[in-house]
Amino acid sequence: MDKIAVTLSPRTVTGKKTRFLRRAGVTPCHVFGHNLASETLQAATADLEKVVAMAGTTRLVALQTEGQKKARMAFIREVQRTPVGGGLFHVDFYQVNMNEPITAEIPLRLVGEAPALKTKGRILVHPMAHVEVESLPGDLPASITVDISVLNELHDAIHVRDLKVEPEVTVLSEPDQLIAKVSEITVKAEEVIIAAPVAEAAAPAEGAAPAEGAVPSAPETK
Known part of the structure; x- marks a missing residue:
């Protein structure tokens, strides 16, 4: 390098x-x-x-x-x-002191093709972009490669514990944290509410009082 x-x-x-x-x-x-x-x-x-x-x-x-x-x-x-x-x-x-270990957030770099993604209706879930590691400054990796070609079936996943790093590097992030997983695309149906049509109120008979709550019509001018 x-x-x-x-x-x-x-x-x-x-x-x-x-x-x-x-x-x-x-x-x-x-x-x-x-x-x-x-x-x-x-x-x-x-x-x-x-x-x-x-x-x-x-x-x-x-x-x-x-x-x-x-x-x-x-x-x-x-x-x-x-x-x-x-x-x-x-x-x-x-x-930095080259003889003292340091911690750093290292980016994850996804490579390869996941066979499980060749089926329609599937998506790659990738919630983590970085992991925390510790090493001497000279051993700190610029990035960590994640090979997603191992994802062969639906719901196959890669976790922090599956990362491959040099012996001089210690991964500090929780081992069970999810890095990548193949999932199905879910489409949530929207609830459609159709309002019932409001029936037109019948006009009151001539001379009858308007119904309670009704607004009387304006008198016809001549």
């Missing part, structure tokens, strides 16, 4: 003045971590866009900071974008 790296530089511009940085193609950043004070930094927006697209939140990024010989390893913790246009507004990095 290719190494992902980005060069950061110290930032002295803060607050509302950072809009001038963004106009110049520079995005504000912060780097923080366990027992580490937050650092105010910046990077070229074009470089950061590539890093965000490649790393997501589950791949390590080597932070090459001016004035430091050794790169620091970090994950992207948060990406903020502008409401109009979706341009980069701010990026937070979380620096």
Whole structure:
């Protein structure tokens, strides 16, 4: 897997003045971590866009900071974008100790074709998109593959306990949680209520008093 790296530089511009940085193609950043004070930094927006697209939140990024010989390893913790246009507004990095285990939410990637879905009237139920795992930062997978080709019959299912991960990775999510299942499509019939037609009230005989609750007609003018 290719190494992902980005060069950061110290930032002295803060607050509302950072809009001038963004106009110049520079995005504000912060780097923080366990027992580490937050650092105010910046990077070229074009470089950061590539890093965000490649790393997501589950791949390590080597932070090459001016004035430091050794790169620091970090994950992207948060990406903020502008409401109009979706341009980069701010990026937070979380620096890690490569010798200490961490927990993370890892996306599930479904692959293959389920034979049970070839029958009409069936659907794949997929309630989970991520699982929580623990490992050393360098062993953390970018995603976990789920092969749905094992779903041969109706109601066949894959649970967290069925996931295949490397020995260095521990899955923390509950083993019985459902990941994928083949079910039947159910169509609920809507209840149709047909109102009975209202019978037209008979006109009272000439000279008779109108029925109780009836609205008397206006007198005919001549």
